[in-house]
Amino acid sequence: MSGYVLAIDQGTTSSRAIVFDDHFRVVGVGQQEFAQYFPRSGWVEHDPEDIWHSVVETVRTALSDASLSASDIAGIGITNQRETVLTWDRATGKPIHNAIVWQDRRTADICRSLQNDGAEELITQKTGLLIDPYFSGTKIAWMLDHVNGAREKAEAGDLAFGTIDTFLLWRLTGGRIHATDTTNACRTQLFDISANTWDDDLLKLLRVPRAMLPEVKDCDGDFGVTDASLFGAAIPIRGIAGDQHAATLGQACFEPGMLKSTYGTGCFAVLNTGSERVPSTSRLLTTIAYRLSGHTTYALEGSIFVAGAAVQWLRDGLGVVDRAEQTGSMADEADDNQDVIMVPAFTGLGAPWWNAEARGAIYGLTRKSGPKEIARAALEATCFQTADLLRAMKQDFSGAKDTVLRVDGGMVASDWTMQRLADLLDAPVDRPIVLETTALGAAWIAGHSAGVWPDRHGFTERWRLERRFEPQMAAVERGRRLALWENAIRRTLAA
Ligand SMILES: Nc1ncnc2c1ncn2[C@@H]1O[C@H](COP(=O)(O)OP(=O)(O)O)[C@@H](O)[C@H]1O
Numbered sequence: 056m057s058g059y060v061l062a063i064d065q066g067t068t069s070s071r072a073i074v075f076d077d078h079f080r081v082v083g084v085g086q087q088e089f090a091q092y093f094p095r096s097g098w099v100e101h102d103p104e105d106i107w108h109s110v111v112e113t114v115r116t117a118l119s120d121a122s123l124s125a126s127d128i129a130g131i132g133i134t135n136q137r138e139t140v141l142t143w144d145r146a147t148g149k150p151i152h153n154a155i156v157w158q159d160r161r162t163a164d165i166c167r168s169l170q171n172d173g174a175e176e177l178i179t180q181k182t183g184l185l186i187d188p189y190f191s192g193t194k195i196a197w198m199l200d201h202v203n204g205a206r207e208k209a210e211a212g213d214l215a216f217g218t219i220d221t222f223l224l225w226r227l228t229g230g231r232i233h234a235t236d237t238t239n240a241c242r243t244q245l246f247d248i249s250a251n252t253w254d255d256d257l258l259k260l261l262r263v264p265r266a267m268l269p270e271v272k273d274c275d276g277d278f279g280v281t282d283a284s285l286f287g288a289a290i291p292i293r294g295i296a297g298d299q300h301a302a303t304l305g306q307a308c309f310e311p312g313m314l315k316s317t318y319g320t321g322c323f324a325v326l327n328t329g330s331e332r333v334p335s336t337s338r339l340l341t342t343i344a345y346r347l348s349g350h351t352t353y354a355l356e357g358s359i360f361v362a363g364a365a366v367q368w369l370r371d372g373l374g375v376v377d378r379a380e381q382t383g384s385m386a387d388e389a390d391d392n393q394d395v396i397m398v399p400a401f402t403g404l405g406a407p408w409w410n411a412e413a414r415g416a417i418y419g420l421t422r423k424s425g426p427k428e429i430a431r432a433a434l435e436a437t438c439f440q441t442a443d444l445l446r447a448m449k450q451d452f453s454g455a456k457d458t459v460l461r462v463d464g465g466m467v468a469s470d471w472t473m474q475r476l477a478d479l480l481d482a483p484v485d486r487p488i489v490l491e492t493t494a495l496g497a498a499w500i501a502g503h504s505a506g507v508w509p510d511r512h513g514f515t516e517r518w519r520l521e522r523r524f525e526p527q528m529a530a531v532e533r534g535r536r537l538a539l540w541e542n543a544i545r546r547t548l549a550a
């Protein structure tokens with residue numbers, strides 16, 4: 056059988072399909088951005104049909120870019136933006152509402168009342184998560200309560216719930232398979248990460264009918280085959296993982312203490328903690344890193360909602376840049392005597408603060424401040440937030456002490472940001488040659504599960520460093536800047 060594997064990477068702002076050969080080289084790519092809908096302040100939606108069409112079209116583009124046909128592909132791996140919620144009619148396959156995206160804050164009130172009812176302990180004990188609108192549970196309840204007749208239909212088993220992977224799987228298999236994997240399930244707030252099952256107490260608490268839930272499989276489970284009419288031949292679907300979990304695998308973070316951070320729309324740092332759950336005392340998430348062939352590996356995760364999204368805002372909101380890559384040279388030229396600090400809490404603050412109501416702020420503006428200082432502040436905010444996460448990880452897990460950070464995602468193209476990251480973390484930052492690590496991780500699951508790619512040891516040997524960024528900033532300056540950030544965070548939380 057051929058060693059070609061296709062990864063579908065369905066992200067927050069774009070869908071990508073990438074064909075890899077058996078040397079893990081990219082041989083074909085398709086990519087499409089799609090519309091973001093902001094119907095009200097703090098609400099974020101996607102049109103499910105946009106997502107579906109972008110996936111089908113990018114797969115076709117990637118195949119033709121690679122000069123391959125569907126029958127040349129040994130397996131598909133799906134990876135996706137997590138927590139985003141979809142519900143569709145089982146009979147027609149039609150979604151009952153737009154997808155409610157992970158960034159969406161509309162369920163802040165439901166979360167507050169869960170908190171007031173003292174539900175957090177149960178949720179954290181079973182799921183490793185906290186109460187925040189970020190997760191899927193309250194979003195599903197909102198959809199069932201706000202679409203006419205939805206709750207009754209869901210209880211009767213006529214509606215299906217799914218995160219993006221599940222929706223794509225349903226459509227790709229012509230409505231034959233309703234399933235997800237453990238990494239996507241574990242972000243819903245409905246899944247017991249120790250027992251590896253949906254949990255009745257949580258379903259009751261969040262008012263989600265069991266009849267609408269998908270079957271949960273290991274990441275390397277058998278997810279059926281694509282409908283032959285879509286790409287010209289049926290392709291086996293041999294792997295699924297949420298994007299941050301796939302990136303953890305793509306970065307070959309197989310050993311406890313290994314850490315990766317992905318800088319896309321948001322930033323998600325995942326620290327492998329091995330086969331035991333490690334509870335967090337610093338308000339990080341305990342989550343499933345991956346589950347392969349019946350064995351669960353756990354992780355601590357720090358989730359930041361705005362990273363590259365702040366750069367997008369400079370481009371699309373403020374209009375001070377035409378292209379994201381201009382921000383690096385602007386930051387380089389910014390005035391060193393101005394301490395402009397941005398807290399990009401556009402949709403609240405994630406780890407370790409978890410404040411759904413916080414909103415963005417810029418501090419330290421003077422009459423001399425301009426686009427360059429603001430661009431630097433946007434890039435540096437991502438580094439400051441990562442420093443908060445790393446500090447929390449070191450508190451929670453002794454194996455994180457001398458950790459090197461492996462980075463990936465669109466924003467790591469910025470040398471300025473990576474150097475500032477190493478400076479503020481006071482730790483080395485490693486950027487690999489293959490930056491499509493999310494897609495590569497999904498491809499590895501599928502390739503290995505299909506029997507055409509090597510095991511984790513063979514895969515690890517082939518991980519290649521492109522550049523290491525070593526810390527260069529003087530300790531006094533690092534301390535001064537981190538203090539400026541702490542002050543800015545304190546004022547934002549108090550506002
Ligand atoms: N050179 C750059 N400097 C800073 N930010 C960048 C650069 N290139 C891309 N980005 C940011 O990276 C993000 C895109 O990364 P990507 O991994 O594709 O995101 P996602 O998977 O969330 O859709 C965008 O928010 C963009 O603003």
Ligand SMILES: O=P(O)(O)OC[C@H](O)CO
Nearest residue numbers: 066067136137319320321
């Ligand atoms: O699409 P990304 O890369 O911003 O990732 C989104 C995350 O999975 C949300 O938890």
